[in-house]
Amino acid sequence: MTPPNQKEDRLLSELSNPKRGLKQRHIQMIALAGTIGTGLFLATGKSLARGGPLGILLAYPIVGTLIYCVVLSVAEMSALLPLSGGIIRHAEWFVDPALSFAQGWNSVYANAILLPAEMVACAIIIDFWSPINHAVWISVFGTLLIISNTVFIDVYGELEFFFALLKIALIIGSLCITSGASPSGTSIGFEYWKNPGPFVQFLNIDGSWGQFLGFWRVVSSAAYAFSNVENISIAAAETQNPRHNIPKAARRVFWRILIFYMITMFLMGLIISSADQGLMSDSGDAGASPFAIAATNVGIKVVPSIINAIVVTSAWSAANSAMLVATRTLYGLAQEGHAPVFFTRLNRFGVPWMAVTAVGSFIALGYMTLSSSASTVFDWLQELVSAASLVHWINIEIIYLRFFYGCKRQNISRNELPWKSPFQPHAAWLALVSFSIILITGGFFIFIDDHWSPRTFVSSYFNIPLILVLYFGYKLRRKTRLIPLDEIPIRMFLDIANDNPEQPPPPVTGWRRLKYSLGLIKLLIGGHTSQEELPAAP
Numbered sequence: 001m002t003p004p005n006q007k008e009d010r011l012l013s014e015l016s017n018p019k020r021g022l023k024q025r026h027i028q029m030i031a032l033a034g035t036i037g038t039g040l041f042l043a044t045g046k047s048l049a050r051g052g053p054l055g056i057l058l059a060y061p062i063v064g065t066l067i068y069c070v071v072l073s074v075a076e077m078s079a080l081l082p083l084s085g086g087i088i089r090h091a092e093w094f095v096d097p098a099l100s101f102a103q104g105w106n107s108v109y110a111n112a113i114l115l116p117a118e119m120v121a122c123a124i125i126i127d128f129w130s131p132i133n134h135a136v137w138i139s140v141f142g143t144l145l146i147i148s149n150t151v152f153i154d155v156y157g158e159l160e161f162f163f164a165l166l167k168i169a170l171i172i173g174s175l176c177i178t179s180g181a182s183p184s185g186t187s188i189g190f191e192y193w194k195n196p197g198p199f200v201q202f203l204n205i206d207g208s209w210g211q212f213l214g215f216w217r218v219v220s221s222a223a224y225a226f227s228n229v230e231n232i233s234i235a236a237a238e239t240q241n242p243r244h245n246i247p248k249a250a251r252r253v254f255w256r257i258l259i260f261y262m263i264t265m266f267l268m269g270l271i272i273s274s275a276d277q278g279l280m281s282d283s284g285d286a287g288a289s290p291f292a293i294a295a296t297n298v299g300i301k302v303v304p305s306i307i308n309a310i311v312v313t314s315a316w317s318a319a320n321s322a323m324l325v326a327t328r329t330l331y332g333l334a335q336e337g338h339a340p341v342f343f344t345r346l347n348r349f350g351v352p353w354m355a356v357t358a359v360g361s362f363i364a365l366g367y368m369t370l371s372s373s374a375s376t377v378f379d380w381l382q383e384l385v386s387a388a389s390l391v392h393w394i395n396i397e398i399i400y401l402r403f404f405y406g407c408k409r410q411n412i413s414r415n416e417l418p419w420k421s422p423f424q425p426h427a428a429w430l431a432l433v434s435f436s437i438i439l440i441t442g443g444f445f446i447f448i449d450d451h452w453s454p455r456t457f458v459s460s461y462f463n464i465p466l467i468l469v470l471y472f473g474y475k476l477r478r479k480t481r482l483i484p485l486d487e488i489p490i491r492m493f494l495d496i497a498n499d500n501p502e503q504p505p506p507p508v509t510g511w512r513r514l515k516y517s518l519g520l521i522k523l524l525i526g527g528h529t530s531q532e533e534l535p536a537a538p
Contacts, residue, residue: 041310054199093483094399098474115366220442330355387460393431397435402485
């Protein structure tokens with residue numbers, strides 16, 4: 001563990017001399033693009049088959065609202081303490097170094113597992129066009145992933161911004177199909193809400209109980225789709241004007257994600273029946289995507305290929321976001337003495353290249369899934385990530401509540417903070433209790449009748465003993481202690497924030513918004529406008 005005086009000196013140096021390469025629009029797209037990947041375009045097909053159109057329309061907004069509580073907590077702490085590694089570093093100061101260690105390695109573990117899962121998804125999806133050996137595509141996409149995370153951080157932001165536009169285009173296409181823009185010219189409307197109905201009888205259990213279990217199964221699996229939405233804190237140290245931009249991004253990201261998912265779930269329930277056999281396909285490719293199935297059902301031949309292309313970029317984009325989280329988390333762990341010090345080495349672009357290399361090596365696990373059971377392994381990895389995400393969100397709220405009650409104990413008004421999130425501490429308690437229940441009941445269906453599955457049991461509950469072993473193992477070895485509420489150095493953080501004021505953002509005007517939009521469009525279509533020529537995002 002780092003001596004207290006050295007920790008404080010390094011903290012002051014980091015907050016006073018940061019590398020600020022990410023603009024507000026990058027931060028918003030990092031969180032948005034990281035959440036919109038195969039979890040939305042592939043995994044939601046099975047959710048529709050399990051919960052029905054109304055089941056998914058209710059489940060995803062509920063989980064999204066709980067995620068909003070997490071994002072609020074993260075943004076408030078990151079606005080005060082914008083450190084590389086985000087919430088992992090906050091645990092060190094607000095709770096216990098042991099929790100920082102456990103939370104950090106849990107985050108690295110979850111995102112490292114996500115990398116091979118998304119790379120395998122890319123390779124399998126490309127089989128739709130050309131059945132080339134999967135190892136070739138895993139190598140190609142993996143190499144591009146490492147390169148994009150080793151160059152200027154600005155490049156990362158621009159890549160995510162572009163990919164987000166492709167995903168939105170897919171949603172617009174779904175709306176067209178629903179409205180009758182197909183060879184048949186028939187408007188589907190609410191036909192599938194009437195037959196087979198708004199809910200599904202989960203595991204053929206009759207009555208409202210079977211419908212509720214189907215809905216709850218969707219709630220439990222929705223965690224994967226929302227994983228990494230709290231990414232706004234990980235790159236806080238590289239964000240311009242973090243005390244202004246991170247809270248603003250948090251507010252905007254929530255509404256964009258919630259509305260985006262609600263529209264997507266609503267359209268999905270309109271364009272495809274929950275009884276369609278393709279939804280529960282074990283193929284693992286985009287052919288099992290509800291969007292591709294819907295396009296095939298209405299006789300649009302070219303659209304499945306377009307959907308495949310968008311799903312590939314979505315999978316790679318989600319992996320790109322996971323790489324950023326894992327590398328910045330590992331970098332933060334090394335800074336706090338929780339990982340080997342060589343992970344703090346930076347290249348000339350200010351990127352922790354040793355951390356990128358270490359995390360990137362997990363892509364090689366994708367080669368182990370290149371078999372007839374690749375789809376099964378892919379699903380298993382998704383379930384592991386879901387459980388790890390739930391544990392991560394629970395820990396975030398524990399850290400925030402320690403921070404909140406630390407302010408209260410020390411008689412520090414929240415009005416003194418750079419930004420105070422609304423609905424606290426009620427929002428934090430709601431998320432903490434709700435996610436704990438979802439985690440404990442995540443594999444409930446394996447205890448019903450003859451549905452026991454060792455694989456599902458492990459993937460649903462493995463993370464609980466893992467986080468406990470990491471926490472108590474470190475605590476016993478290093479003999480750390482829970483920081484008393486009145487000893488949390490909140491006043492010191494406030495003094496640092498006041499001594500390092502940020503430049504006030506320029507006033508938002510209609511002309512500035514128009515100029516920004518025109519410049520961005522010119523950039524995306526291949527014009528000569530550079531990122532530096534664009535005004536800051538309104």
